[in-house]
Amino acid sequence: MLDGKFTPHGKHLIAGAWISGEGTFSSEPATGPAHVFSIGSVELVDAACKAAEEAFWTYAYLGREARAEFLDAIAEEIEARADAITEIGCQETGLPEARLQGERGRTTGQIRLFAAHIRKGDYLDRRHDEALPDRAPLPRPDLRMMQRPIGPVAVFGASNFPLAFSTAGGDTAAALAAGCPVVVKGHSAHPGTGEIVAEAIAAAVTRCDMPKGVFSLIQGGNRQVGQALVQHPDIKAVGFTGSLAGGRALFDLCAQRPEPIPFFGELGSVNPMFVLPEAARARGAEIGKGWAGSLTMGAGQFCTNPGIAVVERGPEGDAFVAAARDALAESAPQVMLTDGIAKAYRDGKARFDGRNAVTPVLTTEQDGRTAAPNLYETDAEAYLQDHALGEEVFGPLGLVVRVSGEDEMKMLAKGFEGQLTATMHMDEGDTARARALLPILERKAGRVLVNGFPTGVEVSDTMVHGGPYPASTNFGATSVGTLSIRRFLRPVCYQNVPAGVLPDDIA
Numbered sequence: 001m002l003d004g005k006f007t008p009h010g011k012h013l014i015a016g017a018w019i020s021g022e023g024t025f026s027s028e029p030a031t032g033p034a035h036v037f038s039i040g041s042v043e044l045v046d047a048a049c050k051a052a053e054e055a056f057w058t059y060a061y062l063g064r065e066a067r068a069e070f071l072d073a074i075a076e077e078i079e080a081r082a083d084a085i086t087e088i089g090c091q092e093t094g095l096p097e098a099r100l101q102g103e104r105g106r107t108t109g110q111i112r113l114f115a116a117h118i119r120k121g122d123y124l125d126r127r128h129d130e131a132l133p134d135r136a137p138l139p140r141p142d143l144r145m146m147q148r149p150i151g152p153v154a155v156f157g158a159s160n161f162p163l164a165f166s167t168a169g170g171d172t173a174a175a176l177a178a179g180c181p182v183v184v185k186g187h188s189a190h191p192g193t194g195e196i197v198a199e200a201i202a203a204a205v206t207r208c209d210m211p212k213g214v215f216s217l218i219q220g221g222n223r224q225v226g227q228a229l230v231q232h233p234d235i236k237a238v239g240f241t242g243s244l245a246g247g248r249a250l251f252d253l254c255a256q257r258p259e260p261i262p263f264f265g266e267l268g269s270v271n272p273m274f275v276l277p278e279a280a281r282a283r284g285a286e287i288g289k290g291w292a293g294s295l296t297m298g299a300g301q302f303c304t305n306p307g308i309a310v311v312e313r314g315p316e317g318d319a320f321v322a323a324a325r326d327a328l329a330e331s332a333p334q335v336m337l338t339d340g341i342a343k344a345y346r347d348g349k350a351r352f353d354g355r356n357a358v359t360p361v362l363t364t365e366q367d368g369r370t371a372a373p374n375l376y377e378t379d380a381e382a383y384l385q386d387h388a389l390g391e392e393v394f395g396p397l398g399l400v401v402r403v404s405g406e407d408e409m410k411m412l413a414k415g416f417e418g419q420l421t422a423t424m425h426m427d428e429g430d431t432a433r434a435r436a437l438l439p440i441l442e443r444k445a446g447r448v449l450v451n452g453f454p455t456g457v458e459v460s461d462t463m464v465h466g467g468p469y470p471a472s473t474n475f476g477a478t479s480v481g482t483l484s485i486r487r488f489l490r491p492v493c494y495q496n497v498p499a500g501v502l503p504d505d506i507a
Helices: 042-059 064-080 082-093 097-120 170-178 191-207 223-231 244-256 277-300 315-329 339-353 380-385 405-415 428-444 482-488
Strands: 012-014 017-019 024-026 036-038 127-129 143-149 153-156 182-185 215-218 237-241 263-266 273-275 308-312 359-362 374-379 397-403 419-425 445-450 489-495
Touching: 012 042, 012 191, 036 191, 042 182, 042 215, 042 223, 064 082, 064 097, 064 170, 064 191, 082 097, 082 191, 097 170, 097 482, 153 170, 153 223, 170 182, 170 237, 170 482, 182 223, 191 215, 223 244, 237 244, 237 482, 244 263, 273 277, 277 308, 277 315, 277 397, 277 419, 277 428, 308 315, 308 405, 315 359, 315 374, 315 397, 339 374, 339 397, 374 380, 380 397, 380 405, 397 405, 405 428, 419 428, 428 445, 482 489
Parallel strands: 153 182, 153 237, 182 215, 237 263, 273 308, 273 419, 308 397, 374 397, 419 445
Antiparallel strands: 012 017, 012 215, 024 036, 127 143, 143 489, 359 374
16 A cells, blocks of 8 residues: 555565465564564475566566666655555564664665666676787687676565665665566565565566566575575575574575575674774764764664774773763663564673673663663783674674784784774874774775764765675675676677677667
C-alpha cells in the first residue's frame, strides 16, 4: 500500500510472482505486532536463480539509459511507500524514526547516483588500440576493450541496515547498474521491511517493462538456503554484509564450487582511532567526548564503529579517557536490532570482563534487547599478545590502548588486522608523526580519516568501504560508492570485430 498502513503477506517474490513456501517463521519486532513469513527453500532458490539467468540475456544487453530509468523508478517507488517503510522498519528493528528516514534517503540517493553514473558511461573503461596493418615485424589488429556484466548476483541482506545494505541496498543497486539480475536472501531480522521494498522493486519492473527474473527475494530459511544460493551454477558473484564466521563460511563455499566465483563480503572491523600527542594536549577531552558519541551512535551497531582508541600514557591521555568515561556514563541504554545481537554484545562484554590484562573503566549491566556502553583499558603489549582483544564487539563497547611514545604506537598499528577505517586526530605539531603513521594505516584500512569519526559513510565517487581481510574478503573492492559497480563487471577485449557486430556501448 502506498504511504499508508502495511501488513506483510509473508511471501517470497520469485520472478514477478509472490509465492508461499511450505513452512513459516514469525518476525520478532522490537515493538508492534509480529507477522508470519514463509520460509525459504532450496527449490525456491533454484527457481529464482534460473529466472535470473534467463533475464540476464535481456537485461544485460539493454542500453544504459533503460537501466538508469529502471533504477530511478525503483527510487521513486520506494519513496512512494515512505511512511509504510518507516513504520514497519521501526517496529522490526527498534531504530528511531529519524534514523529510518535518513537511511531511506541514503538508499534512494545511492540508487539515483548509480543511475547518473552509468548514464555517463565512464564505468565501462572503454579503450581502443587502432589497427596497425603496416607495423613490422607483425601487424597489430584492431583491439577494443570494455567492461561487461558478469551474470546473476546473490545478495545477502544485512541485519544492521534494513534499507541501505539490504533488499535495495548498495549491493543490489550496484549489480543492477552493472546489468546483472539479483537474487536477494532477505534477513530474518526485518522481513517485513524487505517485503515492502521488494514490492517497490517489483512495481518498477512492471513500470519499466523489465524481464521478471531481474529481481527476486527469498525470505528466511536455514543455512542450506544460503549455501544453495552461493553454490547455484547460475550465480556468478555474491555480495554479503555480516559476521566474520558466517561470511567466511560462504566465502569458502564460493571458492569450493566447480566454478569458483567472487565473494564480496564485509565481515568485521574495530576501526582503530589514534590520538596523536599534540592533539591530545590541546583537546584530548573534546576528542574523548566526541569518541563516546560516535561509539554509542545507533547503539554501536555500525560496521564503522570506532571500537578502539590509541592514546599515549600520561595526563593528556588520562583526560581523554576521563572525558570518554563521563560522556558514556550519561548515555542512556538503547534497543538493539535483534535479541541475538543483544546476546552477542553481552557475550563480548563478558570476554573483556574475564581478562586480567584489561582494566574496566566503565561497566554496565545489559538487560534483554537493550545495550548500555562499556569502556575498558589495556596497554599495547597486552593487546598484541591477546588476539581476542582485537575481535569486533558489535555494540557500544570501547577499548582504550595506552602506548609509550611513537615507536610503540607504530608497532601497535602494524599489529592490527585489516580494517574498514583508521583515524588520526592530530594538530599541526603532529604532522611528522602523522606522516610516519600514514603508510601503516593506508596498508591496514580502506579509508583513512583525520580529525573526524568514521561513523557516517558518504555515498560518492571517491568512497571506499572495504579493506584488507577480515574487514572484507576482497581488498580491491568497495561496497559503497560508484566504484562498487565494478565488482560485477569483467573486461572483454574485441579483436577485429566489425562495428555492426560490436555492442552499442563500445562506441
